[in-house]
Amino acid sequence: MEMPVAIEFVIDDVAGPDHVEVLSEALHARAERSLRERTVWLDTHDWRLFGAGLLLEHQVLAGGSWLVLRGLDGDRIARQAAARATVTADTLQEGAIGHRVRDLIGLRALLPRASVTRPAQVLLVLDGEQKTVARVVLEGPATVKDGTPLGLRARLEPLRGYDKAARRVEKRLAAIPGLSPAESFYGAVFAARGLDPRGYRSKPDLHFDPEQPAGEAFASTFAQLLAILRDNLDGTRRELDSEFLHDFRVTVRRSRALVKLAGDVLDDNVRARYAAELRWLGDRTSLSRDLDVHLLGFDQMAGQLPAPEVLDPFRDQLRREARTAHAALNRALRSPRFADLLEGWERDLTMPRPGPATSLAVADVADRLLSRSWKRVHKRGRAITVDSSPEALHDLRKRCKELRYLLELFSSLYKTKVHRELVRELKRLQDNLGEFQDSEAQRFTVAEHAAELARNRTAAATLMGLGRLEQQLETRQDAARREFADRWERFDRRDNERLYAEMVAAR
16 A cells, blocks of 8 residues: 655654654654744635645745645645745746646635744655655644644655655654654644634535424524625625625525525514615625626626727726725625624524424425425416516526525435436526526626716727627527527426425425
8 A cells, every 4th residue: 555645743742852863863864954934824715725635835944935735645746936925826936836726726816824833853864875765854843823832743754766765764753752643734733723624615504304493494504604704704805806705795695585585484573674684785795796797707708809908998997896896895894784784693593583483393394485486486487478578587587596595405305316406407597597687787787888988088999899799798698588498498397397396205
């Protein structure tokens, strides 16, 4: 069996203050000079690198700084000099690390997630010919977050081509009194800082017992939604990347839908209050998110024109409006009204005052809410004809979102395979409705801005480019509208009715 690339040990008091000499003698190693090293672990807010099995370290030493990409087992994949004191996605140099990291993080910002400064001593383990066959790095002691101590540690780093020698070194280390196997150093640092890369959630992770009282189930859901909202609040305020606002806004929408659909599970006064307050909060996020979406897709949109640069005045206009909109959003997020909303949410929704259905089994409430939402979607969809207004499709899209939220909320109560197939069928319909509405919204945005730019005597080439863009968006919208009939026919077929009935009956 192939040995792990790095193995770590804790050095306890038995090894004593002369641990360097003790280990050097036991391992036939030569000690290099002692260094003081600062390590910063970089990742996105949602831990995309960790999720891909990678760690990105920024190591700062007296002689310079380095970026090191490792596997979670400690295997060093790549190393390169760091050109900047602060590493972000924008400052990543070209090369193996930059290319791989950018592909993984996408739109997300690269953020410092944890850091620690500690003394480090490298021992070079030598064979009989005085060749280096392994490295043992002695680290610590160190402190992280509020003085939490991390003791002395030894990390064995085998060298390629010397696996057998490394196994012998591992056995020697394990035999030294005062050394015991340890979790990874990064794991100890993350734990000391209260970080759990595997615990990140962008939506609630819910597991209900069918007989659980509905009041408890809804309260736990609202608690998770509040935690997700707070988790994305600072990044939204600071505009660290556009995904913070996206996740913040989606959480608000889920919460609004849950309040609306909670029915008798919530006290009427509580439901009325938070329906209004969450609507207010959702409205505050709308313009900022819409402008973010326009700017994120701008290059692709402009690329449809022979000379994309003619749209630069339009991009500049969107950027100015985005700055203004984000400033207005931040004022709302720092307002007493928002603070009261968060405080009340924790008081009233995570431990809600009971409604008539609070004590009913959550499975019975789920069946009732899903049945109502399922019928509402079909009633709206079957009423749409070729002559129906765009508003009818927008309304159907809202009803589909509500159904999707309910399916997500109660997924643990139903058979996974059937539930997944229903969600897949619903998503196909939602994709079509989203394409229709997004094309229409973008078309109106282009038309409004073209009119304003015309009033400001913008160059004719820009106005002509905007006109062509508006036509392309109208063509996209028309195509989505024509495709709707097929998408609806697929969703409204008997097979899906059978799937829905099977899902509910099999609970």
